[in-house]
Amino acid sequence: SAMQEGIQITPDSRTNSLVVSATLDNMPLLEALIRALDSTSPRVAEIRVFPLTNGDATRMATVLMQLFRLQASGGVAAATGANAKAVSYTLVTSQPSGDTASATVGNAEQAALNVTVDTRTNSLLVGGTKQYVELASKIITELDASPAQERRSEVYRLRNARANDVQTAVSTFLNQERQLLTSTLGAANMGSAQRLLEQQVAVVAVPSEGQAANANTLLISASPRYFDIVADMIKELDQPQPQVLIQCLLAEVALGDELDFGMDAMYTKKVDDNNTIKTGTKFGVATEVQNLNGFTFSLTGGDFTFFLRALQHQRRLEVLDRPQIMAQDNQVAMINIGQRVPFIVDTRTTDTGATFSTVQYQPVGIQLNVTPRINPDGLVKMDISPTISSLSKSTVDISPGVKATIIDERTAKTTLTVQDGHTVVLGGLITTQDENIESKVPVLGDIPLLGWLFKQTIKVKERKELLIILTPHVMRNVKNNDDATKIQIDRFNQLLKQDNKDELRKQLFPMLGKDATAMPEESMPTDITTLPTSMPADTTQTSPATDAIKE
Known part of the structure; x- marks a missing residue:
């Protein structure tokens, strides 16, 4: 300080x-x-080359530029004009040898640190003063210290889902995720080749042809970072899906002028041992089943009882079928009842006079497609598509002397939601058929010209309505399946005659895995069987309006 003064x-x-x-x-x-x-x-400055093993050179250079606040020219603090000084650069290699390379750049900006990227070798070229280069070297070493992780491969055997479906779902998701990142960040910012390889996941379904032991198997290959994510996704997709037992009743009612047809709903609630509340619809207060006239079906869901009442002069109701089918959640279940009828679609005559006909087979009968979707709240949403076809008495000419029968077809398509164990009724599929009934005096009615005096022809119009009654039961566990099986076995007991019941038990029950001697004899309805439901009894579902198409 004395010298400064x-x-x-x-x-x-x-x-x-x-x-x-x-x-x-x-x-x-x-x-x-x-x-x-x-x-x-x-x-005096130096240049060093840093090959990156794990990191990406472009991204690493961006980090260094932001950290040291480098300008576009690369210098930390640029000096121009008269204050510019020359910089002498010396190349420092990772393996020192006797030879060194150096160069003096005169009249350049004062550069304490410069960073250049070599994308071909995924390397960084860092030039600057020794202190800056040493500091940058430590930073680069730390950032690139994470070792490359080896890929992990595993054979995954699916228990429930199909391998092809899981492979398609997982591969589609990963591809869309990768495309989203590429479109958002850009291909240049996706990282090094090693980084891209780390993001690649391979999921391959093993072909089941000729490899029964390895059927329904997935081969998974991914980096440890992504393997657990993909494995958890596959495990979630492989969860067992609940099933739905769909009880169906197909009935056809002949409608006439004297027919009283409809659906009555009755609600019963027991208050105590001596009092019970009963209410019914506007069709008349519902009564007990045994007190109704005509043919009655009772459909039970909770405390609700539905009555299908068919009262006509001849008291005729035809039950077409009562199939039951087990369907997996969100899978199509099909019930097909009928026959395949041959139809001539084309005929041709050869030069020799021989006639050849082309025949195709057309299914005729009842086809019901149901796709159930199970709701966690106990609701079952069903896509229902019934098709009823029958042979009519009308024909159409295909070629001279060849006629084809016209098929009457009734179709409907609807979506509805119903509580587990409750019943829904679909109706409105009505068909009309004209029929001529002839009555005559024997012999006299066959006299030419005068026979019409001894006979008469009555035109009768017959109308029939198809009713589809569906009751879904969700099978969430083994106990639900056992309960359904037991109810069906009990129903068989009612259908069997006492004389041959014991003999049939010995043959039938072992096939179902049941002990014939331990099965109790309980009475179950023979027309409609309902499974117990745990859903509340104070709610019910109604079917939406269905548009029927008659062809």
Whole structure:
């Protein structure tokens, strides 16, 4: 500080000079300092190459530029004009040898640190003063220290889902996820080749042809970072799906002028041992089943009882079928009852007079497609598509002398939601058929010209309505399946005659895995069987309107 008090330095910008006033003893030191500062010798810097093993060179350079606040030219603090100094760069290799390379760049910006990317080798070229390069070296080493993780491969045997379906779902998801990242970040910012390889996941379904032991198997290959994610996704897709037992009743009612047809609903609630509340619909207060006239079906869901009442002059109701089918959640179940009828679609006659006909087989009968979807709240949503076809008495000419029968077809398509164990009724599929009934006096009615005096023809119009009654039961576990099986076995007991029941038990029950001697004899309805339901009894579902198409 004493020396500073005796020294005065005044700049002369006109001549770019310094005017120094100091004691004689301090003057040599000041002159040496000024000459050293004004020296033209270049600054010493070095260049080092950093090959990256795990990181991406482009992203690493971006991190360094943001960290050191590098300018576009690469320098930390650029100096121009008269203050610019030359920089001497020396290449420092990772394996030192006797030879070194150096170069002096004159009249350049003052560069403390420069970062350049070599994308071909995924390397960084860092140039600058030794202190900056050493600091950058430590940062690069730390960021690139994570070792490359080896890929993990595993054979996964599915228990419930199909291998092809799971492979398609997982592969589609991963491809869309990768495309989303590419479109958002850009291909240049996706990272190095090793980084891209880490993101690649291979899921392959093993072909089941000729490999029964390896059927329904997936081969998974992924990096440890993504393997657990994919494995958890596959396990979730492989969860056992609940099933739905769909009880169906197909009935056809002949409608007439004297027919009283409809659906009555009765609600019963037992208050105590001596009092019960009963309410019914506007069709009349519902009564007990045994007190109804005509043919009655009772459909039970909770405390609700539905009555299908068919009262006509001849008291005729035809039950077409009562199939039951087990369907998996969100899978199509089909019930097909009928026959395949041959139809001539084309005929041709050869030069020799031989006639050849082309025949196709057309299914005729009842086809019901149901797709159940199980709701966690106990609701079952069903896509229902019934098709009823029958042969009519009308024909159409295919070729001279060849006629084809016209098929009457009734179709409907609807979606409805019903509680587990409750019943829904679909109706409105009505068909009309004209029929001529002839009555005559024997022999006299066959006399030509005069026979019409002894006979009469009555035209009868017959109308029939198809009713589809569906009751879904969700099978969530083994106990539900056992309960359904037991109810069906109990129903068989009612259908068997007492004489041959014991013999049939011995043959039938072992096939079902049941003990014939331990099965109790319980009475079950023979027309409609309902399974117990745990859903509340104070709610019910109604069927939406269905548009029927008659062809």
